[in-house]
Amino acid sequence: MLSSRCQCPTHSHTYSQAPGPSPGETTDYAFEDLQNMGAKSVCLMTDKNLSRLPPVQIVMDSLSKNGISFQVYDDVRVEPTDGSFMDAIEFAKKGAFDAYVAVGGGSTMDTCKAANLYASSPHSEFLDYVNAPIGKGKPVTVPLKPLIAVPTTSGTGSETTGVAIFDYEHLKVKTGIASRAIKPTLGLVDPLHTLHMPCQVVANSGFDVLCHALESYTAIPYSMRAPCPSNPIQRPAYQGSNPISDIWAVHALRIVAKYLKRAVRNPDDLEARSKMHLASAFAGIGFGNAGVHLCHGMSYPISGLVKTYKAKEYNVDHPLVPHGLSVVLTSPAVFTFTAQMFPERHLKTAEILGVNLYPGSVALQGANIRTAKTQDAGPVLADALRKFLFDLNVDDGLAALGYSKDDIPALVKGTLPQLPM
Incomplete structure (x- = not known):
């Protein structure tokens, strides 16, 4: 039998059996932010519609309050194309950012993943990482910057995945980039951000x-699944x-x-x-x-x-x-x-x-x-x-x-x- 005086979080009365906070008491919380990551220059990506709505304003207010320098890219295209991806990539390369925040739906989060990837691998051609047979499907071996994804729609789950989808206009088909390396560092899933939908x-x-x-x-x-790849990468x-x-x-x-x-x-x-x-x-x-x-x-x-x-x-x-x-x-x-x-x-x-x-x-x-x-x-x-x-x-x-x-x-x-x- 476990001792009633055990003070570990699992068994202690203090942690596991309290009915709730006492009046005036602050409850515990778990939070990770850009300040804790040491970010100095942040790229905030969104689209034109969302840039005028509360979720983006909340993020900008938080960044300003904590003294974190940021630039806003709000030209994300709903259902992005290779052209819109490359525009965002150029913005990211010029900004030399050390962290990214994507506020929006799948289009925004996917665009931000691509921008982070190619800014981190500036000498790569666009088709290098695009899935075969349209692209070369090369594995991602470069380290990426932290990316915090803040979904404002309830659909893509892009805050959890290593996939970025876009329209390849030349062939009029959709394709994408798929790699575990491009998964967001953190997803902030707040249902209040969906109320504007x-x-x-x-x-x-x-x-x-x-x-x-x-x-x-x-x-x-x-x-x-077959065949077995010759290398895990x-x-x-x-x-x-x-x-x-x-x-x-x-x-x-x-x-x-x-x-x-x-x-x-x-x-x-x-x-x-x-x-x-x-x-x-x-x-x-x-x-x-x-x-x-x-x-x-x-x-x-x-x-x-x-x-x-x-x-x-x-x-x-x-x-x-x-x-x-x-x-x-x-x-x-x-x-x-x-x-x-x-x-x-x-x-x-x-x-x-x-x-x-x-x-x-x-x-x-x-x-x-x-x-x-x-x-x-x-x-x-x-x-x-x-x-x-x-x-x-x-x-x-x-x-x-x-x-x-x-x-x-x-x-x-x-x-x-x-x-x-």
Whole structure:
């Protein structure tokens, strides 16, 4: 039996059994900041819209209060391109910064990762670190500066991942840079930063979380990945589904099933917005380790080949298919196709999304799951997803984004370069 007088944090009454702080008492906290990192010259990256909103102002006030010199780069492009990446990279090189802060969604965080990487490797060509076959896919061997990521959307989980995605305009496809070396040093996940998001932005961001969780949970298992790289530095950032990533993916999916619709429908629902912000980080940890597959691979040309479509409630001056929307539109077809590999996992995710799979129940299309499990897994999950999207008034298919049958060859061509990262 442990001594009642043990004073370690685990067993002491002082640490573990106090009901709360006494009046006037300051509670403990955990915090790490740029001042503690010894930063002297900081690059603050954001976009034009966010630069006028509270999250950026809070960061600037904090930097000023603590006497830290900083410069603001607010030309981040929503859905960045190689051109916008290179513009940010030039700004970072000229500034000779010793730390970075990214305040925004995935576009901002990914742009800041790229700026940090190429400013730290100033003699590298842009395509050196870009994923093959579009780029050379060289491993990152240079040390990077500290990067603090402050997400203001609940979707990409980019504060947790070593991936930076952009449109390669010459080929009209999306690609990216994938390396554990570009992961942010620290992510500050504060749900109060998400309260400014319009409802449609909440929905599209949430769809990204949904697909991150579904894809990483149904990805090829880590034990089946081949070939084995000759050197560990060549190992892809994505390792396939595994027992650890599975936990994050399933937990994130449960949160999405319970809270996404609430977060979209009621901007003042702080609990729902908070839960979705956590789900974004959880799913990011999951897919940042396991990887994603067809929904994301097919989404890149859907975004990259956009003609005139402009998403609702996005204040941009260029045609735009938001990443989360481009990902989720193909999900019913994708999971109908992939279910033959892991039907049990597809049925489990359908159940999380609200399909009744208990013995004797009847699924959405009348299939008894317990007696027709293998053949029904794909259609059941697909129907669950269609209902989920219908409830949130999602644009109905690629035709609603301006695509026709004539675009299929280009969409296929844009999908094929998306090799495992």
